[in-house]
Amino acid sequence: MIELKNVHKVFKNKYYSTEILTDVSFSVPTGSWTTIVGPSGSGKSTLLNIISGLLPPDSGNVSINGTNIYQLTDPERSELRRKEIGFVFQDFKLLPYYSILDNVILPLYYDRDKKQLYARAEELLNMVGISEALFSRLPEGLSGGEKQRVAIARSLIANPQMLICDEPTGNLDRENRDNIVDILLKLKNQGKTIVLVTHDMEIADRGDEVYRLINGTLTQSEVRV
Numbered sequence: 001m002i003e004l005k006n007v008h009k010v011f012k013n014k015y016y017s018t019e020i021l022t023d024v025s026f027s028v029p030t031g032s033w034t035t036i037v038g039p040s041g042s043g044k045s046t047l048l049n050i051i052s053g054l055l056p057p058d059s060g061n062v063s064i065n066g067t068n069i070y071q072l073t074d075p076e077r078s079e080l081r082r083k084e085i086g087f088v089f090q091d092f093k094l095l096p097y098y099s100i101l102d103n104v105i106l107p108l109y110y111d112r113d114k115k116q117l118y119a120r121a122e123e124l125l126n127m128v129g130i131s132e133a134l135f136s137r138l139p140e141g142l143s144g145g146e147k148q149r150v151a152i153a154r155s156l157i158a159n160p161q162m163l164i165c166d167e168p169t170g171n172l173d174r175e176n177r178d179n180i181v182d183i184l185l186k187l188k189n190q191g192k193t194i195v196l197v198t199h200d201m202e203i204a205d206r207g208d209e210v211y212r213l214i215n216g217t218l219t220q221s222e223v224r225v
């Protein structure tokens with residue numbers, strides 16, 4: 001369960017002060033899919049960064065399974081992030097000079113048995129529909145949809161409970177988008193908790209809960225988009 005209570009965030013320096021989140025409270029039950037929509041610049045990525053322990057709020061609480069993540073030390077928070085949260089981004093963020101298989105194992109490269117790690121990576125790549133013929137390619141040899149499927153496999157390498165997805169289908173055509181949505185639904189049905197930001201109203205409709213972020217606050221969408 002992810003819980004945010006009265007989260008407030010201002011970006012400021014000596015020239016400006018911009019209040020991005022005024023008072024955000026919501027919770028995401030374990031094993032559910034929550035979608036966040038909102039205008040460009042409304043603070044959706046900022047909110048994801050706060051939820052995932054990358055950006056402390058100015059006030060308010062963020063807890064994951066009852067632990068206030070900003071009361072943890074930095075190393076404890078990094079460890080929680082590494083083990084419990086998988087990330088999927090619009091631009092895939094695959095490393096260009098590593099093979100597909102190596103991209104998938106990289107998050108755990110230094111602390112797991114390599115043989116087991118490669119076996120798990122192969123299993124994950126199979127699960128997202130990437131054929132073995134692609135395992136040794138560099139990312140540049142893949143289509144956008146394939147890259148995103150590899151990125152999802154990478155996000156699962158540590159078997160995290162949560163997936164944070166920032167516009168995961170923003171660079172994809174309709175067919176690939178639907179394919180990624182199907183994979184995410186399958187993961188949700190396996191018990192993963194998904195928090196997804198999108199501009200695509202058709203995807204928003206696939207989640208269990210939809211929130212709109214407008215003027216610094218989050219409101220639950222009463223009518224499904």
Ligand SMILES: Nc1ncnc2c1ncn2[C@@H]1O[C@H](COP(=O)(O)OP(=O)(O)OP(=O)(O)O)[C@@H](O)[C@H]1O
Binds near residue numbers: 011012018040042043
């Ligand atoms: N580190 C920062 N310092 C100052 N302002 C920032 C910083 N990060 C984000 N912002 C500003 O906060 C606002 C919200 O940004 P954010 O990226 O969270 O919006 P978003 O809703 O995800 O936008 P989009 O849909 O366009 O990706 C924007 O006006 C952005 O310029």
